[in-house]
Amino acid sequence: MGEPTAREAGLGVGAVARRLGVAASTLRTWDRRYGIGPSGRSPGGHRRYTPADLARLEVMRRLILAGAPPGEAARTALGVPPGEPAPPRAHGAGGHRLPLTGTGAPAERDGERTARVRGLARAVMAMDEGAMSAAVRSALRRDGVVRAWDGLLVPVLVGIGRKHAATGGCVEMEHLLSEVVLRCLAEVPARRPPDGRAALLACAPDEQHSLPVHALAAALAEAGAPAVALGARVPAGALYAAIDRVGPHAVFVWSQTGATGDPAWLADLPRTRPPLRALAGGPGWARPRLPRTVGFVTTLAEAVAELTATSH
Known part of the structure; x- marks a missing residue:
C-alpha cells in the first residue's frame, strides 16, 4: 500500500505517542525544534502522521536511546528514506551504556565544548579526582544540571563505555567518575520548593545504576520541584510502601x-487521589509491555x- 495523500487521515499526536511510547509533549518538541x-492532513485539515513519518520517528527514538543527541538523531532520521530499516541500536557493555540523554549541549562554540569534554576525559583517564571534581562543579555552576549533563557528563560517560566495550577495562574510572558526579550533584543548591507533593524517584528492583536518578533529583x-x-x-x-508514606504526585x-x-509490576502501583503520574525511563525497559498508565521519557529535560x- 502507498503512503497516504495529503488529504487522507493519518494518526494524531496522541495515537503516535502511545504507539512509540513517548510523551505527546516530546513529539511536539521534536516537531518544533527539529x-x-x-506531513499529512486529515479531511478537516488537521496535521496527521503518515507511515513514513512514523518510520522516521522510530529511527529518531532508537538513536536517542542509543546515545545520540536529539538534534543529531533528527538529522539522521530525516535522511532515512521511507521503508528503509532503522540503523542498528548501539550498545556498550553492561552498565556502561548511555545513562540518559538530554536536549542538547549548552549554547557555546563547539571548540569550547570539545575542550571541556576532553579536559574532563583526561582527568578521568589519569584518575585525578581533584581535577574531575573541579570540572564537574564548574559545569554545574555555569550551565545548570541538565546542560552540564548533556554537554559534558554524558559525552565522557559514553566515551568510557566505548573504551570498556573495546578493551574490557576502565571500570575503575567509571566508578570514580560516578562517585565524583554524585558528590557534585548533591552540592547543587535547591531553590525554595513550592507548596505541593514531591516526586518519588527510584531504580527498578535489582537495578544498581542509579546515577541518572540522582541527576534527575538534582x-x-x-x-524548585520537591523530590x-x-x-x-x-x-x-x-x-x-514509599508511595503510601510519601503521597507523591508522581x-x-x-x-x-x-x-x-x-x-x-508497574501495573500494581498503589492508586492514589488525585491519581499518581507514573513515568519510566532508561534503555532497559521492555517498552512494548509497559502498562498503558505508565508514560515513558527519553531525556533528562523531558523528565524534569x-x-x-504535575507537581501542583
Whole structure:
C-alpha cells in the first residue's frame, strides 16, 4: 500500500505517542525544534502522521536511546528514506551504556565544548579526582544540571563505555567518575520548593545504576520541584510502601539493563487521589509491555518538564 495523500487521515499526536511510547509533549518538541513532525492532513485539515513519518520517528527514538543527541538523531532520521530499516541500536557493555540523554549541549562554540569534554576525559583517564571534581562543579555552576549533563557528563560517560566495550577495562574510572558526579550533584543548591507533593524517584528492583536518578533529583531541586530519591535496587514492595508514606504526585522508575526491565509490576502501583503520574525511563525497559498508565521519557529535560508540570 502507498503512503497516504495529503488529504487522507493519518494518526494524531496522541495515537503516535502511545504507539512509540513517548510523551505527546516530546513529539511536539521534536516537531518544533527539529522539523520531524506530521506531513499529512486529515479531511478537516488537521496535521496527521503518515507511515513514513512514523518510520522516521522510530529511527529518531532508537538513536536517542542509543546515545545520540536529539538534534543529531533528527538529522539522521530525516535522511532515512521511507521503508528503509532503522540503523542498528548501539550498545556498550553492561552498565556502561548511555545513562540518559538530554536536549542538547549548552549554547557555546563547539571548540569550547570539545575542550571541556576532553579536559574532563583526561582527568578521568589519569584518575585525578581533584581535577574531575573541579570540572564537574564548574559545569554545574555555569550551565545548570541538565546542560552540564548533556554537554559534558554524558559525552565522557559514553566515551568510557566505548573504551570498556573495546578493551574490557576502565571500570575503575567509571566508578570514580560516578562517585565524583554524585558528590557534585548533591552540592547543587535547591531553590525554595513550592507548596505541593514531591516526586518519588527510584531504580527498578535489582537495578544498581542509579546515577541518572540522582541527576534527575538534582535537576528537580534546581528547578524548585520537591523530590525524594530512593536510589538503586528498590524492591517493588518498598516502592509501593514509599508511595503510601510519601503521597507523591508522581513516581519515576529507572531501568538501565534488560535484566531489570520487566515492567509487569508497574501495573500494581498503589492508586492514589488525585491519581499518581507514573513515568519510566532508561534503555532497559521492555517498552512494548509497559502498562498503558505508565508514560515513558527519553531525556533528562523531558523528565524534569513532566515532573514539574504535575507537581501542583
